[in-house]
Amino acid sequence: DVKVTQSSRYLVKRTGEKVFLECVQDMDHENMFWYRQDPGLGLRLIYFSYDVKMKEKGDIPEGYSVSREKKERFSLILESTSTNQTSMYLCASSSQGRLNTEAFFGQGTRLTVV
């Protein structure tokens, strides 16, 4: 069974703290994504990685950075959290090829910044 696993289901952090959100996939996928999900806005892309050590900014990269040192792992870093980063964060992975191009999602991390 294919799997995308996010390190935490729920997190509560204080303003200004540094946060690492980890995501691991076991499908040997080239592509990995971090999305932010807010009511009425759908999923907005934060960063996209198409290979190890490669990354592209998405629609809302401000306040976030990412790291992909190994193919199976894609980390989202919030250097100094603010209350407007309270949200649901979803990691996904997909194949690069034309077949089986769907995204597989993790269970999500609900981050609350107080």
Added chain:
Amino acid sequence: AQTVTQSQPEMSVQEAETVTLSCTYDTSESNYYLFWYKQPPSRQMILVIRQEAYKQQNATENRFSVNFQKAAKSFSLKISDSQLGDTAMYFCAFRFYGQNFVFGPGTRLSVLP
């Protein structure tokens, strides 16, 4: 840039009835993929159905089917014989080959007993 619109923020349907969720998108590409994803309350996002733009035949997966109108850039989802377990947020998504996924804002569907 590609955009995806879902004009129905919320819908409800009686159990066993049929419901159609709307989705329109905007792109200048001719070959791409379209998807419907389901996110049940407090649960993981899963794929419902996928359509490749070069295929004229509408995709079908059991009770789920799509009406893909390429010229109109429309991709609606029909759920037949609705079940309580179909209650979820439904997201329409677009993907050009090898690029990121673009999602719509979602439609919250409630199936009523």
